[in-house]
Amino acid sequence: MLKHIFLIIVLICCYFLWEQRPVRYGGGIIVESKPMVTHIAFPNSIETDNYIITPRYQIEGKVRVIANKxxxxxxxRHVSSVDLLLAWDRMSDEDLLRRMLVKIDDRSYHVQMTKPPFQRGNIHDNLIMAHTIPATERIQDKLKSIRRGQLIHFTGYIVDIENRIGNEWISPVRDHWPQQRSSQWVWFEDLEIIEDPVK
Structure with missing residues (x-):
């Protein structure tokens, strides 16, 4: 009996690892443009039982997910159960990503070079760390199914959050663009997982 239980556990683990395997497209930049961010002059707050969510900027774009948690x-977790590290331009290039260890830990991301030297410039210019807030259960299911390396197209809002006792979680934005290496709370209004990188 124990052997059967152990076998079932192993099969479940194998299936989970298979479903979470990274998506690879080969070398070259596959997302050229950064997401478009537009300031909202007169935001309308979104209220839940425990939180007030205030959109500050509209955001839309096609990006590559290079890390998720x-x-x-x-x-x-009841507000945002999935974090995504979103990339474009050279950080969407498989050749560069192969020389890095990228991970998310405790609501922040870490990038470590494994094979220097690398291309000049600041890699953090091509990254956004998003604490995802789904608008619907369907989007929540999609967020949970995203695999590292996949391409997505999304629309939504960079938001600030306040709970009923006055605690705040602010998305740092300067000059209409998320501050470098900052973490953003992002309301996902729509989400498409792109299977074909040419789109």
């Missing part, structure tokens, strides 16, 4: 025990 799902939270099970985090204090904000």
């Amino acid at each position: 799902r939270y099970w025990f985090d204090d904000m």
Whole structure:
């Protein structure tokens, strides 16, 4: 009996690892443009039972997900259970990504070079760390299914969050663009997982 239970656990783990395997497209930049960010002059807040979510900027674009993390025990998991590290331009290039270790840990991201030297310039210019807030359960399911390396097209809002006792979580934005290496709370209004990188 124990052997059968162990075998079932192994099969479940194998299936989970297979479903989460990274998506690879080969060398070359596959997302050229950064997302478009537009300031909202007169935002309308979105209220839930426990939080007030205020859109500050509209955001839309096609990006590559180079790291993701799902939270099970985090204090904000009921608001945002999935973090995504979104990339474009040279950070969407498989040749560059192969020389890096990229991971998300404790609501922040870390990039470590494994094979220097690398292209000049600041790699963080081509990254946004998004704490995702789904507008619907369908989008939540999509966010949970995203694999590292996939391309997505999304529309939504960079938001600030306040709970009913006055605690705030602010998305740092300067000159209509997220501050470098900052973490943004992003309301996902729509989300498409792109299977064909040519689109």
